[in-house]
Amino acid sequence: MRKHCGWKKTAAFLMAAALVTGAMPVNAGGLFNGNSAIVANAASEAKKPEVGTLFKAGDTIAITGETWFVVDDDPNSGDARAKVESDIAITGYESSDTDNQYIWKTGDVELYTLHKGFYVTREDSSVDPEGFYITSGSGTYEDPFIIGLKAPKFSGKNITLDSDIGMNFIVNPVSEANIDDLKVKFSGDCDETGLQQLELKTINGKEVYCATANVATNKMDRVITADLYYGDSETPIDTLSFSVNEYLDTVDTSSSPKLKALVEATRQYGKVSTAYFGNGELPKVNDHKNDIVNAAYKFGDYTIYKFKPGFESSDAIISLVLNSKISVRLYTAKYEQSGHDVAAYDIWTFDENNKLQISPFKEIYAFDGANGKKCFEVPDIKPTQLGTTFNVNYQGTDYLFTPLAWAYRVLSHEAAPEKDIALANALYEYYIAATDYVG
Known part of the structure; x- marks a missing residue:
């Protein structure tokens, strides 16, 4: 509310004149035109002032002790901080053209100079909001309750397929104040x-x-619940639940064949992982043995197989970790000889001119892996990096591999377990779909 004191006095004079003459003024400060509305005497409900609480005409704000509010969000009103020490009844509602604000009236109770109500700037004068919210604050002088048309709530959800399967619970509105x-x-x-x-x-x-929230690939059917809290309150102001599979079922893929392929490959990857780690029934997966085992680059007389590891299994082996984040663990025979606990890895890629680009080294440290053996882990591998070359250098020896080297070893083995074959093929389809989608 702007501090223009004259309009209230003018409105009072015009209304008094109308009572005397029997005529209604044409425009009493915008109060009676088509874009203004008054609602009064709604069913009363007493509510404590807490972030996320909605107050409407007819409600009562239940006050316990000294409580502070900012009762006007218009900066022209100055420091509109009001101290309240008893319950406040919201007696009516008005959409004011004069102030360009919604006003929730408090009868004869003046909360702040010229403010017998709570004032919130209008977003759309043609729409009457349900009420106003406490959007932030704790009710003290230093941290008064702030009012607004929207309280922090979960406003959306999605998933991201990066180095992990991330379930994003989106909150809005969020500001410096909250x-x-x-x-x-x-x-x-x-x-x-x-x-x-x-x-x-x-x-x-x-x-x-x-x-x-990050979930493992074999738990994409598990429902995750998020509770949103404000300050020290133990009562959530909002709750949202969903699973990765539920979200995938809602994705509109009708206009994007690449997105459709990615959604289907992700869902299949999750189903195979669930069966793989839980001894459930394996879904049928297309055979990609030729795509994985025989994929090769030719350089003159030389042939380099894309997914074949650059070392023999007697020198080192790799295993995939398929938790919420994809990683590769390297077990090297050389560790048994030296016992040195530090290695380093880099990533080999090619630019648009087919020139080799090598990333800076990152140190990694030995830890206990499977069967009590020490290993080194390359972490946070993206789906699009499953076919990328990584190099782990340990004690002067380079161990070159792609994460899909695990699939290469599986499909090169004539007696590989059925579940390993299914996972190798599903992982390849996931990699291809993600790479095609990113472009």
Whole structure:
């Protein structure tokens, strides 16, 4: 509300004149025109002021002790901080053209100078909101309750297929006033425990605040529940639940064959992983033995097989880790001789001119892997990197491989277990679909 004191006095004078003459003024400060509305005497409901709570005409704000509100979001109103020490009845509602604000009236109770109500700037004068929310704050003088048309809620969801399968729970609105107080707690079979801060991410070209739950590939059917909390409150202000498979079922792939292929490959990869790790029934997967075993580059008289590891199994072996994040573990026979706990890896790619590009080395450290053997792990591998060459250097020896070298070894073996063959083929389709989709 702007501090133009004259309109209220003018309105009072015109209304008094109308009562005397029997005529209604044409425009009393915008209060009676078509874009204004008053609602009064709705069914009363007493509610505590808490972030996320909706208040409507007819409600009562239940006050316990000294409580502070900012009762007007218009910066021209100055520091519109009001102290309230008893219950407040919201007696009516008005959409004011004069102030370009929605006003939830408090009868004769003046909360702040010239403010007998809560004032929120209009977003669309043709729409009457259901009410106003407490959007942030704790009700103290230093941290008063802030009001607005929208409270922080879960506003969307999606999944990202990066080095992990991430379930993004998107929150809006988020601002400097509430970002530090908003937390998310997940329940269900995911990696995250405890309260999680919101992160700013760019998803589909748009910046959003979200909390992300990471799930293993064999748990894509598990429902994850996110509870949104504000401050120290133990009561969530919003809740959202879904599973990766439920989300995939809702994706519209009708206009994108590449997206359709990625969704189908992801769903298949999850089903095979579930059967692989849970001894369930394996779905039928197309055979890609020729694509994996015989894929090769030719350089003159030389042939380099794309997915074949650059070392013999007597020198080292690799295993895939398919949790929420894809990684590769290297077990080298040389460790048994030296016992040195530090290795390093880099990534080999080719630019548009077919020139080799080698990333900077990153150190990795030995730890206990399968069967008590020491191994080195290359972490956070993206689906599009399953066919990329990685090089682990240990004690002067280079171990070159692609993550799909595991699939190469499986499909090169005549007596490989059926579930290994299914997973190798599903992983290849996942890699191809992700690479095609990214382009």
